[in-house]
Amino acid sequence: MKLRISHETVYGYDQPIRNLVQSLRLTPSIFEGQKTHDWLIEIPDGIRGPGFRDGAGDWIEGWTLRGPADEATVRITGHVETRDTAGVLRGHREMIHPLAYLRDTRATAPDQALRKLARSVTTHDDALDLGHKLSATINEVIAFRPGVTQAQTTAAEALALGEGVCQDHAHALITLARLHDLPARYVSGYLHSTLDGQAHESAHAWAEIHVGNLGWVGFDAANGCCPDERYVRLGSGLDAIDAAPIRGVAMGSGAERLAVTVQVQEMAQ
Structure with missing residues (x-):
């Protein structure tokens, strides 16, 4: 599938900022399932800094915007050619050992309810089957409902609500996997459409589990x-x-506003 992606993030400030420094992880991963073409990252009036590939295999680049400025825009355009690898991340080069992803964070720290839920999921097969069952369990206990959670909502809080968005589903699945001693991590990206064919006009997130x-x-x-x-x-x-x-970090004393627009469109073959 050939996908055209347009992603714009606009930061507005009620008082001009003196300076803005950002670290961007906005370049598609390199692996067998996708190939990137004519990818462009722009920050109008911004200064591109050095870039590097981190231990997880992600491309990171720095940008600086010198003020005074009352608005900052991060704009991404390009297209990516993808193919189905059944979810397996083949050909992705990274240096971090999978066991490093057994560590909990505030967002994924388990409470009693998550521990109980993890114990309820068992399998007589391999870790792959367990991963599928854990994912199906989270799909059942947390309904997809935008607007009920926030960026700071934890997996425990989302489970208690029984509702959330893709970020909450990913955090909760990561927690359950780690409780079963399976390394798990959060993945950011884009989604062209849901399984029912409905257009998906925002950034997306899911989890990866290391299964032997x-x-x-x-x-x-x-x-x-x-x-x-x-x-x-x-x-x-x-x-x-x-x-x-x-x-990133904005140097200033004013409040910040955020507006995000994402379009993922299939290109003609």
């Missing part, structure tokens, strides 16, 4: 499937904060 000889396998608990050709992978981390596509 297969390595990392993606599980999208929000949609009850493994990533296929509709998905574009950007990067990973211990949780949403660690894997954030955009991280």
Whole structure:
């Protein structure tokens, strides 16, 4: 599948900022399931800094915007050619050992309810089957409902609510996997459409679980499937904060506003 992606993030400030420094994880991953073409990252009036590939295999680049400025825009355009690898992350080069992803964060720390839920999921088969069952369980206990959770909502809080968005599904699945001693991590990216064909006009997130000889396998608990050709992978981390596509610091005293627009369209073959 050939996908055209347009992603614009606009930061507005009620008082001009003096300076803005950002770290961007917005370049698609390199692996057998996707190939990137004419990818462009722009920050109008911004200064591109050095870039590097981190231990998880993600491309990170720095940008600086010198003020005074009352608005900052991060704009991404390009297209990616994808194919279905049944969720398996083949050909992805990274140096971090999978066991590093057994560490909990604030967002994925288990409470009593998550521990009980993890104990309720068992299998007589292998870790791959367990991963599928854990993902299906999260899909059942957390309904997809935008607007009920926030960026700071934890897996425990989402489970208590019984509702959330893809970030909450990913955090909860990561927690259950780690409780079963399976390394798990958060993945940020894009999704062309849901399984019912409905257009998906926002950034997306899912989890990857390390399942022995297969390595990392993606599980999208929000949609009850493994990533296929509709998905574009950007990067990973211990949780949403660690894997954030955009991280930065604005120097100023004013309040910040945020507006995000994402379009993922299939191109003519």
